[in-house]
Amino acid sequence: MAGDRGLELEDLLRASAEMLGKGGFGTAYKAILDDGNVVAVKRLKDLSVNGKKEFEQHMEVLGRLRHPNLVGFKAYYFARDEKLLVYEYMPNGNLFWLLHGNRGPGRTPLDWTTRLKIAAGTARGISFIHNSCKSLKLIHGNIKSTNVLIDKNGNAKVSDFGFSVFISPSSSVSKSNGYRAPEAALDGRKLTQKSDIYSFGVLLLELLTGKCPSIMDNTAPGSGYSSVIDLPRWVQSVVREEWTAEVFDLELMRYKDIEEEMVGLLQIAMACTQASPDQRPKINYVVKMIDELRGVEVSPAHDTLDSVSESPSVSEDTCRASE
Numbered sequence: 001m002a003g004d005r006g007l008e009l010e011d012l013l014r015a016s017a018e019m020l021g022k023g024g025f026g027t028a029y030k031a032i033l034d035d036g037n038v039v040a041v042k043r044l045k046d047l048s049v050n051g052k053k054e055f056e057q058h059m060e061v062l063g064r065l066r067h068p069n070l071v072g073f074k075a076y077y078f079a080r081d082e083k084l085l086v087y088e089y090m091p092n093g094n095l096f097w098l099l100h101g102n103r104g105p106g107r108t109p110l111d112w113t114t115r116l117k118i119a120a121g122t123a124r125g126i127s128f129i130h131n132s133c134k135s136l137k138l139i140h141g142n143i144k145s146t147n148v149l150i151d152k153n154g155n156a157k158v159s160d161f162g163f164s165v166f167i168s169p170s171s172s173v174s175k176s177n178g179y180r181a182p183e184a185a186l187d188g189r190k191l192t193q194k195s196d197i198y199s200f201g202v203l204l205l206e207l208l209t210g211k212c213p214s215i216m217d218n219t220a221p222g223s224g225y226s227s228v229i230d231l232p233r234w235v236q237s238v239v240r241e242e243w244t245a246e247v248f249d250l251e252l253m254r255y256k257d258i259e260e261e262m263v264g265l266l267q268i269a270m271a272c273t274q275a276s277p278d279q280r281p282k283i284n285y286v287v288k289m290i291d292e293l294r295g296v297e298v299s300p301a302h303d304t305l306d307s308v309s310e311s312p313s314v315s316e317d318t319c320r321a322s323e
Ligand SMILES: Nc1ncnc2c1ncn2[C@@H]1O[C@H](COP(=O)(O)OP(=O)(O)OP(=O)(O)O)[C@@H](O)[C@H]1O
Pocket: 020, 021, 022, 023, 024, 025, 026, 027, 028, 040, 042, 071, 087, 088, 089, 090, 091, 093, 094, 142, 146, 147, 149, 159, 160, 174
């Protein structure tokens, strides 16, 4: 097992495991180790990997991405028939469930301040990925609300970064999920930092509207066929008709004096989901705009904007090795 010293494959095999869910890249498990430590293990399937060396080089790059808004990547295991990734376990679930889960009477709505904090944290995590390697434009490739996990202090942590390089062209992995930029919807190889920005914009719209971008709309014409709601297009049409207030999640209506912030975040989301990749802002600028909305003073110690480029980056050699 490579990565975290002390963690051996035998430890994982002895651990008691419980399935967390199935995703496009495999199945995730919660594993409780003998020493009481809890980790999340992802068992990968259907990757387009040319060999152990390519996989290991890529894992080395991902392993060096350490940031408070990224889920910690602890170790990996590679064999012909088995590929495992080990992450720190996030006990508070994911953003998808916070927004759309437990719709019953006991539901606690996700308040506005928390939504803004999650938006800001997610943007910081993406910013770190985009800026951490100077010789290679690293991308996340699969930004969506199930990949934003919440830690015990309510901070957003981005997970599942960097797998897009292993998606085989024939794979169906999230090609048509509601977060995919139009230019990348048909061809996963067209994923770029700009398509990450689009996906992040959709995630912001999800936070603002409370609507799930990948939900099936059974009211689509020609019943029997369902289609995925195109959240950016729906929001644009409502705003064009000057019914902007209608886009916001009804659960947000109970909070006072947040309209200006909601409209501000909506403008950022709409800029991120521009159809033309060149018109979408860079993530550093998005971080700055969200911080301004929150009235957060960006101290020089923060890893945003200019200081992003000063934050410890993945070494040039490691980057080149993965190209
Ligand atoms: N480190 C972790 N800690 C806690 N829960 C996790 C962790 N990683 C993943 N999960 C949860 O496990 C479930 C499955 O995750 P997984 O990443 O395999 O699929 P996904 O996010 O639904 O899709 P994709 O594979 O496209 O990212 C999700 O509910 C996810 O939130």
